[in-house]
Amino acid sequence: xxxxxxxxxxxxEGGTGQAFSVDWVDTPEQxxxxxxxxxxxEQAAAELSLAAEDLELRRPLVxxxxxxxxxxxxxxxxxxxxxxxxxxxxxxNKPTIAALADHIVDSLRPAEPTDDDxxxxxxxxxxx
Numbered sequence: 001x002x003x004x005x006x007x008x009x010x011x012x013e014g015g016t017g018q019a020f021s022v023d024w025v026d027t028p029e030q031x032x033x034x035x036x037x038x039x040x041x042e043q044a045a046a047e048l049s050l051a052a053e054d055l056e057l058r059r060p061l062v063x064x065x066x067x068x069x070x071x072x073x074x075x076x077x078x079x080x081x082x083x084x085x086x087x088x089x090x091x092x093n094k095p096t097i098a099a100l101a102d103h104i105v106d107s108l109r110p111a112e113p114t115d116d117d118x119x120x121x122x123x124x125x126x127x128x
Contacts, residue, residue, distance in 0.1 A: 024109055033105050036101045036104050037098060039101075040101040041055055041097050044061060046077075047066070047073055048065055048066065048070070050064075057096065058096050061096065071091040072088075075091065082107075084104065
């Protein structure tokens, strides 16, 4: 299911929307984090009516001017964009653009299979 998941930038009222998609399976981890971080930065900048490059990635969003109403708007914006259910307190638990982007990537990236998974071992399924 996640293999088909894409993040799409759509044109909204007043937006300049350019479409893009992210291949969550085949995109290298570092590149994926950079793409999502840049997108989260753009979304936060749009909410604040600032240029994206003016927002520091590791500075708490409340220091940049995000208030409680903006946290709701940004959360709703990101939920729609990534198809995630984000908790109401996400911007307080993940207060920076970098932390928020990492959370989104970690939530959407398919888990790496492990060698310890008993479901992968046919012998572990036998009852005996």
